[in-house]
Amino acid sequence: MPGVFITFEGGEGTGKSSHARDLAEVLRKAGRTVVLTREPGGSPSAEEVRALLVTGAVGRWSADAEALLNYAARDSHLRETIRPALARGDLVLCDRFMDSSRAYQGFAGGGDMALIDMLEQSIVGATRPQLTLILDVEPELGLARAKGRAGAAGVEDRFEKKGLAFHRKLREAFLAIAAKEPGRCRVIDSSRPYEAVSEDIKRAVASVVGLA
Template sequence: MTGCFITFEGGEGAGKSTQIERLRRRLEALSQSVVVTREPGGSPDAERIRAFILEGRAKALGPFAEALLFAAARIDHIDNVIVPALRRGTHVLCDRFADSTRAYQGALGNLDGALIDSLERITLKGVKPDLTFILDLPAEVGLGRAGRRRGEGEGADRFEGEDLSFHQALRQAYLAIARAFPERCVVIHADRPAEEVEDIIWNALSERLPRLTQHAARPLDVA
């Protein structure tokens, strides 16, 4: 039996890392094997691409070039981390995945939807999340959290540094993804205490776990 692939999406400061760690602890308490990873990154080569992107060095190349860089990192991440873990029966909890490209470079970079679809087919090779939690909160709240997390004197990364209107549009892009894929996406209102968000996520996962287990038991269609 393969593991379940669960992704967390949302704007800056939504609390994805916090909730992934809390879910990891809960699953491991039930003797479940879990791998925590992130995008861009997650594998050595993908982490190098992550640094290049988040330092803003790819911004001048435009959204299509950024999407290609994300795709290159994702291919390495899938091949070397995600698929091997799933085949071992390990659950994968990932901080961002393909929905981030669809939101950031697709909706906000104005890349054609058909282009994003084609890029996903080439990149994902049939690997898709069993469940996606979209952590939703007002953009100004998330940016405030992100700023406090960085601390004084530390600059914002490539995406955190965009203006408020960008992040407000990003929020709407994620909500549109949730509406387009309701069978996979669960919107979690993240503007509340972390413990409460954790419980809501756990309850949602518990309701869907039988379906996810049945789905994940099918062989992976990966070359």
């Protein structure tokens, strides 16, 4: 039986990581075998690339270089973690995936969308998520939340420092992706209390994984 692939997307400070972690716990208690992973990262090699992307000076990479680095990491992540888990019939929850490349490096970053399209087709191929949860919040609120967690997150703040105009474009990008693929994407208002957002996530996931 093939596995199920669910991704969490959105800008900074939307709560993706926390909600992915909590959903994994709910699904495990319901008897599902869950692989909780993230991007950039998710395999030993990809985690090494992550450090290049999320730390350091804002201008250390162009948008196209970021796309290439992300896809180098994604190739490893897919080969070493995601595809083996799906082949076993596991449920894979991933904090960010291909839509983040489109939003961060393409739409907001001004990178070459033809390059991103080619990388997605070649590396992601048919391994696309059945469900993508896009957690949506005003950029000002999201950045304030992200700043509040900075102490725990260490120095992984390179994208947070790109400025409000970048993050407004980022939000537009994710909403545009959702509008283009309504069958795959669900937009969830993440400005509300955490418990309300969590309940909406569980409802969205229930139809895909049979969660009661």
